[in-house]
Amino acid sequence: xxxxxxxxxxxxxxxxxxxxxxxxxxxxxxxxxxxxxxxxxxxxxxxxxxxxxxxxxxxxxxxxxxxxxxxxxxxxxxxxxxxxxxxxxxxxxxxxxxxxxxxxxxxxxxxxxxxxxxxxxxxxxxxxxxxxxxxxxxxxx
Numbered sequence: 001x002x003x004x005x006x007x008x009x010x011x012x013x014x015x016x017x018x019x020x021x022x023x024x025x026x027x028x029x030x031x032x033x034x035x036x037x038x039x040x041x042x043x044x045x046x047x048x049x050x051x052x053x054x055x056x057x058x059x060x061x062x063x064x065x066x067x068x069x070x071x072x073x074x075x076x077x078x079x080x081x082x083x084x085x086x087x088x089x090x091x092x093x094x095x096x097x098x099x100x101x102x103x104x105x106x107x108x109x110x111x112x113x114x115x116x117x118x119x120x121x122x123x124x125x126x127x128x129x130x131x132x133x134x135x136x137x138x139x140x141x
Contacts, residue, residue: 008100044058
């Protein structure tokens with residue numbers, strides 16, 4: 001079991017790993033060894049995630065989630081397979097933890113009387129500046 005929060009844990013069987021060849025540094029090693037990790041987690045069918053966490057996770061994942069609801073995380077930062085594997089798992093856990101946090105509900109607020117007065121005073125001052133820029137009209141025109 002992979003512990004995410006005190007209330008959420010996911011089974012290791014829910015996460016599939018595939019190893020692919022990585023681009024970047026590594027010399028000949030890059031052409032021979034599959035060090036990059038492609039981690040797949042089926043968000044839509046996971047029994048471990050509560051419904052609200054699932055919806056927030058889908059929104060947070062963005063383009064990393066497929067139409068079928070599978071989250072794909074690719075890790076190729078390191079040259080070693082084990083480090084990339086750990087990096088991918090850490091990123092998955094971090095993403096689920098962020099989704100588990102409930103967003104703060106927005107409380108409606110009203111502007112204070114003083115802030116309204118300041119805003120109107122600024123508008124009056126600006127209007128006065130613009131009036132002084134206008135061309136002067138003479139009585140004879």
